[in-house]
Amino acid sequence: MVLNYKAITKIIGMIILIIAISMLPSALVSLIYNEFSTLFAFIKSIIPMFIIGLILTLKTRPDSTNLKMRDGFAIVALCWLLASLLGSVPFMVSGYIPRFADAFFETASGFSTTGASILTNVEALPKGLLFWRSFTHWLGGMGILVFAIALLPTLGIAGHRIAKAETTGPTLGKLMPKMSDTAKILYIIYMVFTIVETILLLFGGMDLFDSLIHTFGSVGTGGFSSYNDSIGHFNSAYIDFVISFFMVLCGINFTLFYCVVHKHYKDLFKDGEFKVYITILISCILLISINLLYNNTYDTLGDTIRYSIFQTSSIITTTGYATTDFDLWPSFSKMILFFLMFVGGCSSSTTGCMKVIRILVLFKLIKRGIALRLHPHAVISVKLDGKAIPADRVSAITNFIFLYLGIVVLGSIIISWDNFDLITSLSAMVSCIGNIGPGFGLVGPSMNYSIFSEPIKIFLSFVMLAGRLELFTILLLLTPSFWNPDKAIRV
């Protein structure tokens, strides 16, 4: 047997249950705001899911609780796909997003923490649906599965394989001997950030609903807002700063916070990836500020720096919030933002994209390449934090970057069949696979993804999920030899 189907079924049942339960807060929001038709839509979605989930979880008895890596990949891919499918039900049932392609896109964008929307007027949505939409960011941010891992041992299934297929970035430091303990620690940190940001936003004059929506969007590095003008709606330097701070914070490797909590402050500044992340961030803020000043884009130096900090933080962390229409910025600033869309935050953060650590290795490889041209017989290893990176990990990173770029090329060509201009098609692809949200041109920060045809919307939904799961997980399912282990891949 190729896969442990029974164990997979049991886990999927559990995921359905989690999705159903996680809709309850949104139903409550509908109740509070007297949105009874929306509340009814939630109830109609939750009850069947809850029953099916419960049956699958309780009635399935796996012969073995041993999960192979293949099972892990299958579970992760199916689970995210299922979450995006089930999560889209309330949008369709309520009639606010009636078409499947649209609802699926919106939910995949939510769970993948992309934040790209097909809605032309977000403000027309009832609060219950707005809450659900942003709550998917929060769930997706740390990974629905890491959530599940924390519960899996209670079912007697080892969660390590699943985490391997899901976690973002090449290094997830094992903080605790047991995977489920690691997941719990990460979740506690995530919770603390959520609570602190919500409180800080309340201080900034937001009501509780808006505070939660924008906290979910920033700690999950998602980018959904309840306003058409995104964060620009509030026009408050304080709110800009709080959200910038939490976006940047959630772009840092979460295991580093554990070190900080345990007073190993030095670990933070010893971490090469963290240092490069901050360096890229500050350099881009400076370059963009200089360019905006040179072009007199804003009246004051203060505004220039404020918008530059917010937008750079938003793009590098793959959040995608906007306080201004950066598509109207001068070309130099836009070009920097465009290439930042390939970077992302640190590994094991809630951000998407290639991750800083891979960019760092890429630059070290270029440097080594130049050195080797001058000293062809030298043996030069690529070092990170003082230690040489093993050749197989360097090659895994190289492969990832090539695969990422290859998919961007192929995807951009596919998207361009809808015949929108080059920069729209290209930036839509780059933005979706990097889980950012806005791009340039017709998908700029003041626009949305409603322009695309339904096949392209569904394609982009898969792209967002593939980007969130670091490509291989979704891609492996498309590989014939995944389903037939005897058939080797020929290179």
Add this chain to the structure above:
Amino acid sequence: MVLNYKAITKIIGMIILIIAISMLPSALVSLIYNEFSTLFAFIKSIIPMFIIGLILTLKTRPDSTNLKMRDGFAIVALCWLLASLLGSVPFMVSGYIPRFADAFFETASGFSTTGASILTNVEALPKGLLFWRSFTHWLGGMGILVFAIALLPTLGIAGHRIAKAETTGPTLGKLMPKMSDTAKILYIIYMVFTIVETILLLFGGMDLFDSLIHTFGSVGTGGFSSYNDSIGHFNSAYIDFVISFFMVLCGINFTLFYCVVHKHYKDLFKDGEFKVYITILISCILLISINLLYNNTYDTLGDTIRYSIFQTSSIITTTGYATTDFDLWPSFSKMILFFLMFVGGCSSSTTGCMKVIRILVLFKLIKRGIALRLHPHAVISVKLDGKAIPADRVSAITNFIFLYLGIVVLGSIIISWDNFDLITSLSAMVSCIGNIGPGFGLVGPSMNYSIFSEPIKIFLSFVMLAGRLELFTILLLLTPSFWNPDKAIRV
């Protein structure tokens, strides 16, 4: 001593001499067409160069004729820079391109076989200058240095190091034990192609002048034309076909022609790179044709296929000729052309860009990456033509691709300071480093590079030369440890 300065001086003297002599045919053209002021400009340029070149060659006596690799890199970089500087003199002296940045750009574009122009009206140029402009393509096509290598042994200097620093692509098969014999064979093939294409174009109704101009532009895969409408001026299916054929031909590894001449036809079809080159070419022609038909871009199927064949051949071979304004094509076709701008022809051809062999290895690496995810402990080597590629060569190819893309990113950001739209800035960079010529938007096939500021024009000139010399040669000169061998590069 770091470099063998005396030997370098002697070779540079020889290069100056060659540039001076190679201006004679253009002077002759001026004489034939009664362009006396242009003829006078050529004479004023040739005489001082000839004298300086002769003195440097005859009076310099190297202590040693032994050239190290560093010397090779220095010679190649200086030589191409010098050629572009000296070659621009007639443009300035004649007053037709008075400004240095413009004249240098035009000449660097010529020698690097890019074909990008700052001229808004090519047809206003006298025939002598048009001839010189296209002749630089022809000289640059096979490499001024390969020319020199054939002469070097007469000076007692081994040319192997120079060829290594200059030749295009990762593999230059050594056909003959002596490098100078290889150079001669390649030049003979190049000559034969030049003569045959000129004759075929004469049959198509072109006069001798136009035939030569467009032969230089196609066998050198350059792209300069004597008409503002490029090849579209002739509006002849026969001429389109002849030029397409020779562009594609000169995108093939020249050492394969040697095999064909010696009746080893099978070698051609055993060559993996050749097969992929033809496959990419045909697939893109088909996809573009389907897209053009779907959008009713042309009235007839014949026209659709004709324009699609010509434009795809022109872009993949990095020539840049146009028979139609492809910037008006539907987005899908444009996106394919845009990404073709990263490919180029086969190694050891006259084309620029990354070269098919590197793209091929890139795809094999992606495939291996996916296989390794499924079988983490498997040992899978990357094979080419049935043989495993050594790890150091795979890593050299990876480094090259990363460096190439890194320079594209950095260059696009620099260019965008001039504040033209994203696709103009991006495609200008991609087109210049790939030695193609036209891009999209304001540098589209019906436009030119006159829009850019002088610093950006000079920057792009260096980009074109760096692209022609496969990046490392120019880049190494910027590396401190190149000049100070004791200082190692730290990775």
